[in-house]
Amino acid sequence: MRYDLAIIGGGLAGAATAYYACKAGARVVLLERRDVNLGASGSNAGSIHAQIPFDPFRHLGDEWAKRFSEVLPLFSASIELWAGLQQELNGDLGFAAKGGLMVAGSDHDLQALHRKAAIERAQGLQIDMWGADMLADRAPFLTEGFPGGAFCPIEGKADPFRVTPLYLKRARELGLSLMRNTPVRAITPDGQGFTLDIGGRWVQAHRVVNAAGADAASVAQMVGAHVPMDAHAIQVSVTEKRPELLPWLLYFTSEKLTLKQAAEGGFLIGGGWPARMRGGPVVDHRSVLRNLALAQRLVPALDGVQIVRSWAAIVNGTADWRPILGEVPQVPGFFLNLFPWMGFTAGPIISRTIAELALGQQPSVDLAPFAL
Template identity: 25%
Template sequence: MPFALLKYGLSSHYPDEVDLPPPAELKSAYDVVIIGAGGHGLAIAYYLARYHGITRVAVLEKAYLGGGNTARNTAVIRSNYLTPEGVRFYGESVRLFKNLSNEFDFNIMYSERGQLTLAHTDATVRAFRQRAEVNKHFGGRTEMIDCQQIRELVPTLNLDPGHLPVLAGLWHADGATARHDAVAWGYARQAAKRGVEIHQLTEVQELIVEGGRLTAVKTNRGTVRCGCAVQAVAGHSSVLAGKAGFRLPVVSYPLQAMVTQPVKPFLDPLVSSSGLHCYVQQTSRGEVVFGGGSDPYPLYSSRSTLELKESLIAHAIEMFPFLAKAKLMRQWAGITDMTPDYSPIMGESPIENYYLDAGWGTWGFKATPICGKTMAELVATGRVPELIAPFHLERFANFQQVNEMGATAASH
């Protein structure tokens, strides 16, 4: 139980605590400027302040705190990836997530529920066996299960959707969810308490590079000098890199999801099918969330579309036929920054003192704590942490890709 909840329960009056200080003017200079006040940017600021004593930090956000992809994901946390590099990285993130509520003294509503991924073909079964062994080797709780075990886990699941009967499943006991906006606000509150400045409605217009080194950031509220800067802007990563004068191997696609009106609890685990390109989960409020792969065309639009809605609904009904009677409440889209190998780009950029946190595609939320911790260590010490070394930008030129294609809940 978070300590704040306990203190509130024993208090005789409502605790009067301001989450964030009121807006202030930009200073003329900072040690670190972080572009993007989503989960990643705020996490980097928090870990810089708490563990490295760097508090002259400004987090710049063109809109509002946590309003980008942080507010537009389905809050899934897992570590059942394909490669040793991915499993180790996301496994450490899961470990950090488990203690965030206590670390923040703020409830992020972390709920360990497990994730079930369905196999519909012999080829998928073989791939899942290999994936389970890689996960177990690095300490993850992942195993193959048969149809009988699937029935026991999810009695309401349709195991024979006609053209794609379920043959087996990959059960990931570490699968979980957390309240995405609570994660962002938890990092923001703790960072602000330590002196970090969070500037909303502050859009970066230009990155000033002199002699191959970043020296300042020009915004709609003025220009600030900085010792270094980190970009953490998700789907707009390639746009911002272009302002610094280099290209990223990133293409941005919309990623849509939707949610029904609340119904009685029927589903505890997270259930996904790469064959049907759909995943389904039920929230603590009873809403049924479902989504799939990214749209098939590059676009910087967060609007949902009827075409994809119809496709996702059809696949969700194949998995859970009774959902045909459920009423859709809302739908939304995020903007995913996809790399050729479906792994992120973290570390140094071609510009000195300008660091990259990009290429997260559909898996950025689940990496929030470990990304913040390792990127803060890189900025503070100048040394690349071992966990993120495989995700450097140069791997695309050196043919050292970390291929995670097919490791998403609904394969792209």
């Protein structure tokens, strides 16, 4: 059988693309070289972002932020999808969107947040600037003395252990063929679409979606396309359960940090701290200690908290932080679903749109600015 669509990659991007394509009535096969949700999609900290990240803003500047800000409407559109996703997929995704607070560690950083907020607002994102008094009043769990922060009311969290599996479960109910432990060896245009070599066996499809995350560049090379994407090893930690304290996604401008409290009480501490590579990604205890110290500097109630688990994963990245999306111009029928760093947030809307494009339907959002 020739499939309408072959999708490479069993993370959130691949699973969600498969779901939306199957929902549209397409014959779809998903090929995963190991098992599903083992990469960044199942190993990230579960943050739902909408603000421009501060660390690259600090280093790359206002002009970079203005260019990057073109992705913000994608985040907003995806968060709208997230809000109804539990009902659509009929399952608990641990989703909550109570807001995200970016705390300024200095007066200089607060001025930078004001500049960044102006760029974000120009893209339609609501950003509320809080001064020191408002910060102390609304966030009494913070260390005293910070000059202010930026609050975005649509940010939040979801559970990365649940999202991809539920998308896949619903896609399989709609007819998805899922092939685990099936690395793609070669992709060859065959006149009617593509033939994919899966190790002495072949899969044929009219169109192909590359949703392979950190392996996307090597997959794209199989059809002669150069994708400027690389891989980074980063890590996350979770603490013991503590009484309910933190309602929001929390950031800190002084160094990389995301902090949030799960419904069961544990704190997830992340922000992109580096892990080590030893055959695969492994936790670097130095990053654990620095990440925890930063969280404790911001939230004193975390003093003495125990880390119960830390884990590392490979994430995909681009130098300018922008996604690479849509059909490859020189390879008709070959599509890219590649969203670096914050693909967990953008996954639902991007995947729905890629499925629409691959099936010749009207796209939900315009991906043209992010073409290869």
